[in-house]
Amino acid sequence: MYSLLDRKVPQLGAEIHAGGLKPHGMVPFGYSAPVFPRAERRRGVYALGGPGVWELASPVPELVEAFASALAEIPVLAWGATAFFVDEVRILEAPSFSSGQAAFCTSTPVVLKGAGVGASGVRETRQDWLLPGEPGWDLAFERNLQRKAETMGLDPDVTLERVTWIGPKRSFAVAGSTGAGGSKPGACVKVEVRADPEILQALWSWGLGQSNSAGFGWVDA
Incomplete structure (x- = not known):
């Protein structure tokens, strides 16, 4: 996540990494585990292979734009020892939650x-x-x-x-x-x-x- 920010907003990424956002020092982003719907399921083994989805998000628009822009320029994403080919990047809108x-x-x-x-x-x-x-x-x-x-x-x-x-x-x-x-x-x-x-x-x-x-x-x- 920080390497993506370093490509687009290095100063902001460094500030968040050093101390988070005030007043509580919180880091305003999160991400999911990669999910591969077509991968063969085996008990006790993470299902990996074929097309998949990795989600990441932030309530800070500047960070969302930086993540999306950086990912669009990266053909391969290194996830530990696994290489993910980046085929598409989508930005999703949050639900309205109009009911509160x-x-x-x-x-x-x-x-x-x-x-x-x-x-x-x-x-x-x-x-x-x-x-x-x-x-x-x-x-x-x-x-x-x-x-x-x-x-x-x-x-x-x-x-x-x-x-x-x-x-x-x-x-x-x-x-x-x-x-x-x-x-x-x-x-x-x-x-x-x-x-x-x-x-x-x-x-x-x-x-x-x-x-x-x-x-x-x-x-x-």
Whole structure:
């Protein structure tokens, strides 16, 4: 993602990489896993092969334009050790959400951290991972949505109405900034959210929960 920005808006990409956007230091983009509808399905193996789709998005128009322009100039996209031939680039419009309500479903797990505060009221850990259905998850999730609205300069009147489905827990190994490994646990969810339509459009483009810039919390529908 950052290499795409470096081709078109290097200064903006560097600023976001260094500290995110104010006031919360959030990185305003996300992406899906590549999906290959015609690939043969085998248990325990990622379906890969043939024509596929990779989605990426941002609530910041300048970033969307930069991603689209950079991808249009790249014949081959390197995804780890796999080469994707770029056949077409499309820009999609966000739904209107004119009712002020949205039902979001994620195709990648939503990850969230709690405050890490113990019974004494003192913070005891920075790795207080929360899973959907656990105490404190709803509040942390709603606050994350509100911080995203504040980051976009919008009224943070965002409400999580209810969680209608929780997928199985999954944990992903990730590399830290210092090189030390770790894991991020989470689960896919379906949620109903109420907010101003502009906020719902931003969330649809950004993703739900934390670590969207690492591919978590991608809104699939």
